[in-house]
Amino acid sequence: MTEKQTTTSAAxxxxxxxxxxxxxxxxxxxxNPFMFFIIVVSLFPIGISPESDRLTEIAAGVIWISVLxxxxxxxxxxxxxxxxxxxxxxxxxxxxxxxxxVLAKNISHWLVSGLPVVLVSPLLAYMLxxxxxxxxxxxxxxxxxxxxxxxxxxxxxxLTVGLxxxxxxxxxxxxxxxxxxxxxxxxxxxSTLNSQSPIGYISLxxxxxxxxxxxxxLASAAALKISVN
Amino acid sequence: xxxxxxxxxxxSDTDKIMLAARELFCAxxxxxxxxxxxxxxxxxxxxxxxxxxxxxxxxxxxxxxxLNDSYEGSIKWYGQEIEDQAASFFSSLLxxxxxxxxxxxxTPVENLRWxxxxxQAVSDEQIMDALKEVGLRGFEESPCYTLSAGQQQxxxxxxxxxxxxxxxxxxxxxxxLDTKGVAMLEKIMxxxxxxxxxxxxxTHHSLSIAELTILSLG
Amino acid sequence: MWVWFSKLGSPKWFYELSxxxxxxxxxxxxxxxxxxxxxxxxxLPPDYQQGFTSRILIVHVAVAGTSLAFxxxxxxxxxxxxxxxxxxxxxxxxxxxxxxxxxxxxxLATGSLWGSVMWGTWWEWTDSRLVSMLFQLFxxxxxxxxxxxxxDSETAAKACALLSIVGCINVVIIKYSxxxxxxxxxxxxxxxxxxxxxxGPQFWIATLIMIVAVYLFLSxxxxxxTRNEILExxxxxxxxxxxxxxx
Amino acid sequence: MLDAxxxxxxxEFIDMGGYGFNVWSVYALFAIxxxxxxxxxxxxxxKIVRQLKRxxxxxxxxxxxxxxxxx
Numbered sequence: 079m080t081e082k083q084t085t086t087s088a089a090x091x092x093x094x095x096x097x098x099x100x101x102x103x104x105x106x107x108x109x110n111p112f113m114f115f116i117i118v119v120s121l122f123p124i125g126i127s128p129e130s131d132r133l134t135e136i137a138a139g140v141i142w143i144s145v146l147x148x149x150x151x152x153x154x155x156x157x158x159x160x161x162x163x164x165x166x167x168x169x170x171x172x173x174x175x176x177x178x179x180v181l182a183k184n185i186s187h188w189l190v191s192g193l194p195v196v197l198v199s200p201l202l203a204y205m206l207x208x209x210x211x212x213x214x215x216x217x218x219x220x221x222x223x224x225x226x227x228x229x230x231x232x233x234x235x236x237l238t239v240g241l242x243x244x245x246x247x248x249x250x251x252x253x254x255x256x257x258x259x260x261x262x263x264x265x266x267x268x269s270t271l272n273s274q275s276p277i278g279y280i281s282l283x284x285x286x287x288x289x290x291x292x293x294x295x296l297a298s299a300a301a302l303k304i305s306v307n
Numbered sequence: 308x309x310x311x312x313x314x315x316x317x318x319s320d321t322d323k324i325m326l327a328a329r330e331l332f333c334a335x336x337x338x339x340x341x342x343x344x345x346x347x348x349x350x351x352x353x354x355x356x357x358x359x360x361x362x363x364x365x366x367x368x369x370x371x372x373x374l375n376d377s378y379e380g381s382i383k384w385y386g387q388e389i390e391d392q393a394a395s396f397f398s399s400l401l402x403x404x405x406x407x408x409x410x411x412x413x414t415p416v417e418n419l420r421w422x423x424x425x426x427q428a429v430s431d432e433q434i435m436d437a438l439k440e441v442g443l444r445g446f447e448e449s450p451c452y453t454l455s456a457g458q459q460q461x462x463x464x465x466x467x468x469x470x471x472x473x474x475x476x477x478x479x480x481x482x483x484l485d486t487k488g489v490a491m492l493e494k495i496m497x498x499x500x501x502x503x504x505x506x507x508x509x510t511h512h513s514l515s516i517a518e519l520t521i522l523s524l525g
Numbered sequence: 526m527w528v529w530f531s532k533l534g535s536p537k538w539f540y541e542l543s544x545x546x547x548x549x550x551x552x553x554x555x556x557x558x559x560x561x562x563x564x565x566x567x568x569l570p571p572d573y574q575q576g577f578t579s580r581i582l583i584v585h586v587a588v589a590g591t592s593l594a595f596x597x598x599x600x601x602x603x604x605x606x607x608x609x610x611x612x613x614x615x616x617x618x619x620x621x622x623x624x625x626x627x628x629x630x631x632x633l634a635t636g637s638l639w640g641s642v643m644w645g646t647w648w649e650w651t652d653s654r655l656v657s658m659l660f661q662l663f664x665x666x667x668x669x670x671x672x673x674x675x676x677d678s679e680t681a682a683k684a685c686a687l688l689s690i691v692g693c694i695n696v697v698i699i700k701y702s703x704x705x706x707x708x709x710x711x712x713x714x715x716x717x718x719x720x721x722x723x724x725g726p727q728f729w730i731a732t733l734i735m736i737v738a739v740y741l742f743l744s745x746x747x748x749x750x751t752r753n754e755i756l757e758x759x760x761x762x763x764x765x766x767x768x769x770x771x772x
Numbered sequence: 773m774l775d776a777x778x779x780x781x782x783x784e785f786i787d788m789g790g791y792g793f794n795v796w797s798v799y800a801l802f803a804i805x806x807x808x809x810x811x812x813x814x815x816x817x818x819k820i821v822r823q824l825k826r827x828x829x830x831x832x833x834x835x836x837x838x839x840x841x842x843x
Contacts, residue, residue, distance in 0.1 A: 085427065092424040096417070098408075103412045103450075164406025165422070171372060172425040173397035179425075233691055237671060237684045247670050251688065254663040255695050258702040265709065297691055300607075304683040307375050336678070337761060377679055558806075566799065567777055577789035581798045588802065601790045624809060631805045642794050662824075742806055749813035756820050769824045 086104035086174045090182045093169070097186035100159075111152035111191040118144040119202045130207035137206035138216065138267035142223075145195055146256050149224055150249060152191035155238045156183065157302065166239070170306055176299035177286040184225075184232050184295065192224035208267075215270040215280070215300065219263040222283040229294035230255050258286065322348050323385070325474060325505045326371065331380035333366055340366055344380070350473075353496055353506040353516050358524030364509040365405065365525065368478045372506065398426055401472035403480055407463035411452040415443055415462045418451065423469050437465040441452045441491065457483040467495055473504040477509050481510050536613055536755040537764050549747050557738035561587075566732045572725065578642045579728055585635040587735035589658070591743055592632050594662065595625030599668070599694040603686035606699045613751075615682035616758070620750035622668045626741065629662035653707040657700040664692045678758075694735060 099106045122140045123133055160166040168180055199220055200213045208216065234251040238244050266279035318524075325433055331344040348354050355405030358364050369375040371382060373389060373396075374491055382389060384396045406490045409418050416434055423429040438447055441461040443454075460483045467475060493516055496506050500518040506512075565583040567694045572579035602618035636655055637647045650656060661771050666689050674682035779785040788795040 088428060088547075089425050092421050096413070096421040098412060099417060100412050159410065159412075162406065163410055164404055165409035165410055167374060167402065167404055167406065168408040168422050168425060170374060171397055171400060173394045174425070185364055233687075237688060238674070240680065241674050247667075247674055250663070250670055251667040254660045254667065254699070255691075257660055258695075258698045261702045261706045265706065277595065297687060301687055304680060304687065307377065307677075307680055307683075562799070570778060571789060577795060578791050580788065580795050581791075584798050584802045587804070627805055627809060631801050634801050638794045638801075642791055652783050741808075744808040746813060749810065749817070753813055753816050753820055754826070755832070756817070760820075760824055765824070766828060769818065769821055769828065770823075772821055 086178055089172060089174045090178045090194050093179050093182040094186050097183055098102075098190065101186065101190040107152065107155060108190050108194065112194045113197045114151060115144050115148040116198065116202065118147060118230055119206065123206065129253045133207040134209065137203060137208035138212070138264045138271075140206060141199055141202060141208075141216065142220075142260055142263050142267075145199070145220060145224060146253065149192055149227045150231055150252050150256075153187070153228070153235045153252070154244070154248060156187050156232060156235045158235075161168060161239045161306070166302065166306060170303060177295045180236075180295040180298045180302070181291070184228050184298070186226040187232075188225050192228055193250070196220040197222055209271060212270045215276045216267050218280060219266045219276070220284060222280065222287050223251070223259045223263045226259050226283070226287050226290045227252075227256060229290040232298045233290065233294060233301055236298045236305060238305075239302070240305045259283070262286070321525060324348070325350055325385060326507075327386070328371070329381045329383075331367075331370070331378055331382070333363060333370065333378040335363075335377075341524055344524075347507050348474075350503045351500050351509065351518055353500050353519045354522055354523060355514060355515070355519055356507065356509045356522045357511070358384055358509075362524040365478055366522060368402075368404070368476050368507065368509060372400060373397075374402075374475055399473045400465060400476065400496060401426075401470050401474070402476045402478075403463050404478045405465070407460055409451050409459045409462045411459075412450060414448050414450055415419045415454075415465070416447050418462055419465055419469065422463075426470060426472065429469055433469050434465070437468040438462075440468050441465045442487070447454065455483075457485060457488060460484060461488065464492060464495070467499070475499060475504065475506045475508075477506065477508045479509055481512050530669060533672050535689075536616070536759055537762075539613055540752055540755050543752060547745070547748060548719065550741060552662070554738060554745055555739035557734055557741060561731060561738045562734035565735065569727060569731055570725070574730065575643060578639060581635060581639045581642075583728070583732050583735050585632065585639055586732050586738045588628055588635060589632040589654070590736055592625060592628035592658070592661070593737045594743070595621055595628065595665070595695045596689070596693040599625070599689035603693075606682055606686040607690075610760070612626040612682070614714075615749050617747060618682075618685060618753040619672060619754065620747055622665055622672070622685070622689070624667040624750070626662060627756075628670060629658055633662065651707055653700075653704040656707075657696070657703045660699050660703075673759060673766050679731060722765055 091251050120139060122136065126132065126136065157166060158167065170176065172179060196217060199216060202214055203213055204210075231248075231252045234248055234255075237251070238247055241247070262279045266276040266283070269276045269279065317393065326345060326348040328346050332342045333340045340435050344355070344367075356364050356367060357419060366375060372392075373462065378458060389396050396497075408422055413421075415438055416431070419434045419437070420429065420431075423434070438444065441464050443458060443461055443465070446454060448460065451462065454462070460480070464480065484492060489512065493514060496508070497513075497516050499506055500516070561583065563579050569580060569583070571577050575582075582614070598621050599618050602614040602621065605614035606618065610768045633655065636652075636658070639653075640649055641647045644652075648655070668685055671688055672681050675684055756765055756768075786792050786796075
């Protein structure tokens with residue numbers, strides 16, 4: 079029993095390492111979502127108003143929506159190249175529970191495309207005139223929310239991985255699912271701005287994250303099996 | 308369209324049957340690929356699957372691996388259902404399909420480190436030795452997009468050498484290989500059969516392997 | 526039990542049984558719908574608060590209530606497709622998604638027609654029912670577009686089944702989170718009037734009749750579409766060919 | 773029974789206490805919902821049956837030609 083356990087964790091870490099390695103070699107996977115996020119956020123003041131009062135009001139929402147879009151667009155390549163070169167078949171034929179291997183891929187994807195965006199968010203929050211007392215809540219809520227997005231998006235990507243041209247179908251499937259995260263993420267920031275405690279929202283997001291971590295990889299694994307069939 | 312007769316070798320009295328397929332039926336989009344397909348794959352045998360284009364060779368291979376579940380009939384692994392012993396089946400199985408499972412961004416060593424560790428622990432020496440054996444010495448650290456299709460195929464074949472898997476399922480492994488490569492793969496397959504393993508392979512080559520039996524699809 | 530279950534999965538069996546039931550269902554639908562509509566349009570007294578706009582609600586509440594049934598229906602159909610690989614469940618699910626999108630859209634449209642009178646606005650973000658119905662529509666459109674994008678019918682069946690299950694869980698979460706979101710944004714809410722506020726017994730009886738009528742309509746439409754799907758998918762089988770020759 | 777009718781003239785009925793547009797639009801939308809989702813499947817069925825019939829007659833013709841050629 080212990081022997082199998084160790085190899086499952088070995089397979090988990092091997093997959094994690096491999097995906098990180100691919101991302102660092104390609105670089106685009108890291109840089110593009112990051113750049114996209116910064117550019118989209120910078121467009122809002124130009125489109126709405128340069129007045130800091132109005133920007134303060136929309137800052138949390140703008141940052142959150144831009145993060146959602148960035149993470150959704152970066153999802154596209156999560157299983158795509160693996161599907162095309164046949165690595166996905168090898169993954170499915172592993173004797174280890176697919177749950178952990180899919181989780182490894184999701185974690186690696188988040189580390190590469192989600193985390194950098196979260197880390198740069200205070201800078202953009204400053205540019206959108208968000209009061210500095212809300213930075214902590216913003217980063218914390220994004221830290222909890224972006225992995226949920228990655229995990230949910232992974233299901234949709236897995237379902238559409240076999241499609242030749244996907245176009246906007248990924249957005250149509252994933253974005254409606256992100257509504258609850260968006261609600262709690264922005265409410266957390268807002269409540270800090272109203273000098274209330276955001277702890278309720280943060281703990282709710284924590285619950286959502288733990289539920290997604292335990293269920294979403296199962297759905298992704300099932301979706302991958304369906305798509306590779 | 309037509310059914311294939313069972314093609315077990317006549318002297319399979321003491322051989323253990325590894326994989327047994329009974330009454331396999333598969334239809335894709337209302338077209339029957341095969342029906343009443345029966346065969347046994349004992350230890351120590353190379354089973355070559357032949358058939359014209361579109362006769363369902365690739366589908367059959369994927370069904371046997373569990374990649375495709377749209378079929379009827381039974382497939383048994385040492386006399387038991389595969390679902391009941393999935394872990395043991397998948398650790399004994401090695402599949403190489405049309406898409407060879409080699410990431411173009413990574414080097415051969417990095418590729419093998421991952422794909423082998425999905426099944427069992429592997430050391431870098433093993434990987435280096437295997438790459439040498441498949442004729443990729445000197446390419447260990449070059450990214451795979453600089454390699455030719457045949458060389459990428461060889462990267463995936465290196466897994467055959469490293470892996471202790473007893474059942475190999477190879478779908479058209481010869482297509483991109485040169486004559487030397489073909490001879491090498493035949494040698495490896497023969498070695499596998501002699502060591503008590505089994506190979507299922509689709510190809511149009513006529514193989515020069517003693518342990519060969521042939522299964523014809525449509 | 527198993528015999529019954531596998532029989533239920535047989536398209537031929539369903540086709541024959543539904544053929545027997547269909548006339549009765551259609552008759553019941555026509556009766557209920559006529560009673561409901563005539564009552565609603567002609568006999569229903571004006572509500573003391575809402576006047577004649579309560580007539581809108583008879584239709585709106587019936588359609589809205591029924592459209593909540595689609596995701597549970599697709600959840601069941603999806604589970605059956607994935608676990609027992611019953612083709613019939615997928616045929617139902619395919620048309621349930623399309624019909625569900627229709628229902629959601631009509632719910633939104635009738636809701637805003639009512640809102641434009643009672644709230645003075647066509648769209649009101651502070652009404653959580655409208656917002657979550659909008660997202661239900663989006664999720665259904667997602668399922669529909671996934672199916673049309675996937676070519677292989679078996680892959681499409683399983684993929685849509687999985688997405689429906691995920692979507693159903695999501696609809697519930699969205700509904701509650703949107704409700705919560707609303708209670709926190711009630712700074713300047715014009716939504717003082719609730720669409721379910723009329724309380725005359727006549728109104729509720731008429732609505733109940735309409736709900737039954739709409740459910741009957743849903744079943745009739747779904748059965749008709751499913752029967753078509755059966756004919757198309759089983760067009761090579763002997764019984765379909767015999768059936769066509771008899772016609 | 774007739775006492776319960778809420779209107780005395782047609783114009784009143786159309787007007788619906790001033791909300792005629794909204795009330796009648798809702799009923800029209802409902803009518804569209806019902807009509808479309810009953811008529812479309814019904815017409816589709818006729819189309820399917822027609823196509824199937826055509827294909828089957830084609831197939832029998834081909835078969836009879838084949839058998840006569842074979843003789």
